[in-house]
Amino acid sequence: MDAPRHHYAALDGVRGFAALSVMIYHLGHWLDVPQLAVNSGLAVDLFFCLSGYVLSLSYDTRMTGSRGLSMGQFFSRRLVRLMPVVVVATVLGGAYVILRAYLNGGDVPYAALCVALVLALLDLPYLFAPHEIGGPQVFPLNGPQYSLFLELFINLLWWMTRRLDQRLLAVAMVGVCLPLVWVTGLGGDVPATFWSGFPRVGASFFMGVALYRFAQVIPAAISGVSMFMTCFCLMLVLFFWPGVASRGVEMAWIAIFSPLLVISGARIRMPAALTRLSLLGGEVSYPLYALHYPVFCWVNGLFQAMVHARVAIVEIPLVFVMAIMVSVFVLKKVDEPVRRMLSHRSPPNAPGGRSYPVVGEASAVMPVHNER
Numbered sequence: 001m002d003a004p005r006h007h008y009a010a011l012d013g014v015r016g017f018a019a020l021s022v023m024i025y026h027l028g029h030w031l032d033v034p035q036l037a038v039n040s041g042l043a044v045d046l047f048f049c050l051s052g053y054v055l056s057l058s059y060d061t062r063m064t065g066s067r068g069l070s071m072g073q074f075f076s077r078r079l080v081r082l083m084p085v086v087v088v089a090t091v092l093g094g095a096y097v098i099l100r101a102y103l104n105g106g107d108v109p110y111a112a113l114c115v116a117l118v119l120a121l122l123d124l125p126y127l128f129a130p131h132e133i134g135g136p137q138v139f140p141l142n143g144p145q146y147s148l149f150l151e152l153f154i155n156l157l158w159w160m161t162r163r164l165d166q167r168l169l170a171v172a173m174v175g176v177c178l179p180l181v182w183v184t185g186l187g188g189d190v191p192a193t194f195w196s197g198f199p200r201v202g203a204s205f206f207m208g209v210a211l212y213r214f215a216q217v218i219p220a221a222i223s224g225v226s227m228f229m230t231c232f233c234l235m236l237v238l239f240f241w242p243g244v245a246s247r248g249v250e251m252a253w254i255a256i257f258s259p260l261l262v263i264s265g266a267r268i269r270m271p272a273a274l275t276r277l278s279l280l281g282g283e284v285s286y287p288l289y290a291l292h293y294p295v296f297c298w299v300n301g302l303f304q305a306m307v308h309a310r311v312a313i314v315e316i317p318l319v320f321v322m323a324i325m326v327s328v329f330v331l332k333k334v335d336e337p338v339r340r341m342l343s344h345r346s347p348p349n350a351p352g353g354r355s356y357p358v359v360g361e362a363s364a365v366m367p368v369h370n371e372r
Contacts, residue, residue, distance in 0.1 A: 063163075
């Protein structure tokens with residue numbers, strides 16, 4: 001039976017806030033504004049946890065049996081959900097590299113740029129990207145795309161193991177990955193920390209799977225409105241605390257407070273006005289996350305070409321507004337139309353039929369027949 005959409009509005013609101021926080025952190029980092037939302041990178045772990053919960057919720061009845069999806073069918077649905085925005089971001093990033101070289105009078109390493117473009121369109125990392133095109137980021141044309149690579153990786157691993165006992169699998173994966181995260185730290189975006197991204201995504205994604213599989217035994221007393229508000233306030237304080245969080249605080253977020261925020265958000269209802277705002281934030285969050293890097297590059301590059309200086313107090317609000325505007329435009333004019341077209345290429349009830357996309361950064365507002 002389909003769950004009412006508003007049951008998950010709180011999680012969409014969380015996701016929207018987290019995406020904005022990541023953008024604010026990156027703006028501070030790129031424009032040399034220290035202590036600005038310095039812990040908002042932990043939103044990535046929240047996204048992974050949300051993804052594990054939401055995919056388990058959405059695909060539970062389609063994992064095995066007569067309605068079960070093959071690996072190819074599942075993978076195609078994930079690509080339909082994630083890749084239209086990635087294509088736009090890649091094109092914007094590649095075009096900026098060429099523009100920057102033109103404005104600065106430099107040469108474009110076209111061979112490396114072509115490799116970066118192809119790999120980005122395949123959602124694969126470029127471990128030896130030169131500095132001229134955005135290295136050492138493993139996705140030089142769009143740094144945050146590393147988390148989308150990790151998302152697809154863990155999605156496929158999860159689907160390959162779908163016939164295993166999901167409770168035991170989730171416990172085992174969390175038990176293996178969490179200690180590795182403690183040892184390796186949080187990374188994945190540059191070659192030096194690339195391999196640490198795998199236990200990172202494994203720990204949080206399968207924490208989300210565990211939340212869904214053990215939901216019936218999680219007491220309501222620790223997952224109601226009070227817990228949601230407590231965890232949301234903790235998130236706000238943690239993300240915007242002026243000092244870098246210790247490894248212990250990061251682990252507490254990943255292992256305790258992020259999962260509590262997800263399960264409590266999935267169980268609360270919100271007033272109509274907040275529901276509408278939250279759902280809007282959820283819709284925009286994925287394109288905002290995926291596009292804010294190339295939008296920043298364009299705005300910052302053109303701004304500096306005109307004034308020949310960095311002015312953070314001007315550029316931060318300018319990029320903030322432009323990123324949201326571009327994200328809404330891409331969502332409505334590119335992402336949704338393309339997904340709608342691709343999702344209806346086959347009959348809905350056919351084995352390889354209609355796609356049921358779920359946000360890579362983890363939408364949690366849908367029943368299985370009305371996912372986003």
